[in-house]
Amino acid sequence: MTKRIVILGGGTGGTVAANRLRRSLGGGAHITVVDRDDDHVYQPGLLFVPFGLADPEDLVRSRPRQLHDGIRYHRSDVERVEVDKELVHLHDGAVLPYDVLVIATGARLMPEETEGLTGEGWHETVHTFYDLDGAMALGSALTGFTEGRLVVNVVDLPIKCPVAPLEFCFLADWYLRERGVRDDVQLVYATPLDGAFTKPVAARTLSGLLTEKGIELVTEFTTGEVDGAGKRLVSYDGRELAFDLAVVVPPHGGASYVDRSPGLGDEFGFVPADPRTLRAKAHPNVFVIGDAAALPTSKAGSVTHFEGEVLARNIVSFLGGDELDGEFDGHTNCFIESGFGKALLIDFNYDTEPLPGHFPAPIGLPLLKESRLNHLGKLMFAWWYWHGLLPGRDIPGVSASMPHSGKHFPTTADT
Amino acid sequence: MSTATYAGTEVTVNEEGFFTDPAAWTEAMAPEIADEAGIAELTDQHWQVIRHVRHEYTEKGSGPTVRALGKTSGVGVKQLYELFPKGPAKLAAKIAGIPKPRGCI
Ligand SMILES: Cc1cc2nc3c(=O)[nH]c(=O)nc-3n(C[C@H](O)[C@H](O)[C@H](O)COP(=O)(O)OP(=O)(O)OC[C@H]3O[C@@H](n4cnc5c(N)ncnc54)[C@H](O)[C@@H]3O)c2cc1C
Numbered sequence: 134m135t136k137r138i139v140i141l142g143g144g145t146g147g148t149v150a151a152n153r154l155r156r157s158l159g160g161g162a163h164i165t166v167v168d169r170d171d172d173h174v175y176q177p178g179l180l181f182v183p184f185g186l187a188d189p190e191d192l193v194r195s196r197p198r199q200l201h202d203g204i205r206y207h208r209s210d211v212e213r214v215e216v217d218k219e220l221v222h223l224h225d226g227a228v229l230p231y232d233v234l235v236i237a238t239g240a241r242l243m244p245e246e247t248e249g250l251t252g253e254g255w256h257e258t259v260h261t262f263y264d265l266d267g268a269m270a271l272g273s274a275l276t277g278f279t280e281g282r283l284v285v286n287v288v289d290l291p292i293k294c295p296v297a298p299l300e301f302c303f304l305a306d307w308y309l310r311e312r313g314v315r316d317d318v319q320l321v322y323a324t325p326l327d328g329a330f331t332k333p334v335a336a337r338t339l340s341g342l343l344t345e346k347g348i349e350l351v352t353e354f355t356t357g358e359v360d361g362a363g364k365r366l367v368s369y370d371g372r373e374l375a376f377d378l379a380v381v382v383p384p385h386g387g388a389s390y391v392d393r394s395p396g397l398g399d400e401f402g403f404v405p406a407d408p409r410t411l412r413a414k415a416h417p418n419v420f421v422i423g424d425a426a427a428l429p430t431s432k433a434g435s436v437t438h439f440e441g442e443v444l445a446r447n448i449v450s451f452l453g454g455d456e457l458d459g460e461f462d463g464h465t466n467c468f469i470e471s472g473f474g475k476a477l478l479i480d481f482n483y484d485t486e487p488l489p490g491h492f493p494a495p496i497g498l499p500l501l502k503e504s505r506l507n508h509l510g511k512l513m514f515a516w517w518y519w520h521g522l523l524p525g526r527d528i529p530g531v532s533a534s535m536p537h538s539g540k541h542f543p544t545t546a547d548t
Numbered sequence: 549m550s551t552a553t554y555a556g557t558e559v560t561v562n563e564e565g566f567f568t569d570p571a572a573w574t575e576a577m578a579p580e581i582a583d584e585a586g587i588a589e590l591t592d593q594h595w596q597v598i599r600h601v602r603h604e605y606t607e608k609g610s611g612p613t614v615r616a617l618g619k620t621s622g623v624g625v626k627q628l629y630e631l632f633p634k635g636p637a638k639l640a641a642k643i644a645g646i647p648k649p650r651g652c653i
Binding site for chain 1: 613614615616619620625626629633634635650
């Protein structure tokens with residue numbers, strides 16, 4: 134009998150998974166992708182919208198049109214999953230039985246979890262650039278911003294693209310300089326972490342860049358309240374940060390149907406899974422890809438792309454009754470815009486932190502170092518996203534597993 | 549790496565004071581570790597959090613973050629900060645004798 138594969142979510146991960154599986158299985162499987170809307174947003178482009186560097190219209194394309202022929206698209210909200218009965222219930226009343234389920238519903242912004250965040254001043258003096266409406270509203274606010282305190286704050290982790298708030302700071306520095314008002318603006322980056330980034334080597338480089346650009350770093354700031362009327366952020370341990378303009382990255386959680394699906398998710402609605410095979414802990418025929426997964430790697434499009442290769446291989450093995458041999462190593466690859474037409478690149482996995490050197494080999498893009506080449510890489514990524522990543526192609530010379538040659542591994546003498 | 553003595557037993561801790569071998573921890577050590585961290589007395593609520601942190605570590609291999617603690621320990625985030633000022637996740641982990649929570653990437 135032809136196998137039924139249901140994929141929940143038609144964003145980066147759902148699209149990659151569907152297209153790769155269609156290519157591997159041809160007519161041997163009925164593939165259905167479910168999403169609640171038809172607008173696929175190129176999320177890395179959201180960073181550029183507030184600075185007038187990207188046109189919001191160019192970031193949005195039709196979801197179903199990114200899917201290869203033969204893949205069905207069903208538009209509805211997901212209501213809940215019964216993993217033991219192998220059924221998905223949709224908001225429109227449809228019930229989809231499956232042989233394999235792929236969870237690809239990403240991460241949800243939860244601004245309501247932070248006291249006051251969506252209260253007075255929301256989208257006026259308190260902003261986020263993590264969705265399209267927010268990025269556009271912030272763009273308007275920045276245009277009129279010529280003096281005062283601009284505070285960029287990550288409320289809690291995990292978040293999508295954990296370097297994006299830092300990139301925002303670097304670009305804000307550049308943008309304000311271009312406009313000749315940088316000396317009248319205090320730029321502050323407040324993070325719940327004890328450094329600029331989670332991993333020590335990259336944290337040192339990135340905090341060095343913040344200092345160089347005159348951006349104040351406030352660490353271990355866990356935001357308890359956003360007081361829009363009083364224009365201040367208050368941390369749980371009682372510290373206050375005054376702002377004239379706040380850019381806040383709200384806490385993230387998984388899709389809310391996960392909470393309504395017994396046994397599927399953790400306390401945040403993310404889906405626990407085997408970090409190597411991407412098989413959900415909930416049931417042997419449930420797999421997870423992208424931001425929806427509770428895995429110790431970044432929530433990033435690049436991770437989702439590398440996972441896609443492993444996921445498709447494992448699902449094909451599973452359907453064939455074979456052992457799962459696809460092993461995901463946590464490979465993450467992020468360009469970090471640093472302003473003035475430059476960017477850094479970091480490349481790491483579950484076991485190896487971001488290190489200096491070159492990617493993907495000793496001759497290649499510089500790692501953990503500002504360069505114009507990396508900036509061009511970041512810009513080219515938009516084209517690659519629609520034409521390579523989503524269709525499920527591999528990047529020539531770059532594989533799902535992290536390359537080791539080219540990286541400068543610390544010797545015992547360094548540590 | 550260095551050593552510390554709690555409840556009359558020597559244990560190894562890292563440079564930040566977190567246990568390197570969680571199996572070496574006993575409940576009798578907790579009040580002394582707490583005292584060093586500026587918490588004079590461990591109340592029932594402190595213990596509720598400490599036991600939860602220990603349990604989560606055994607189940608998942610890492611201590612919970614503050615947000616996770618707020619959702620799963622039965623004690624809200626605001627109150628967690630009252631019980632363990634300046635960082636409940638780290639302090640509770642230290643007192644519970646487990647490594648520093650890895651946090652998220
Ligand atoms: C500002 C910003 C900058 C970023 N920059 C980068 C970058 O430079 N590099 C990089 O690699 N990554 C970047 N990312 C991260 C990247 O966009 C995500 O990691 C990636 O999109 C994850 O793919 P996904 O499929 O898991 O989730 P998504 O692409 O978000 O897709 C999830 C889908 O599920 C659907 N869905 C959710 N709930 C339901 C429901 N109940 N019913 C039906 N459908 C539902 C949604 O509509 C959505 O289409 C950035 C993200 C942001 C926000």
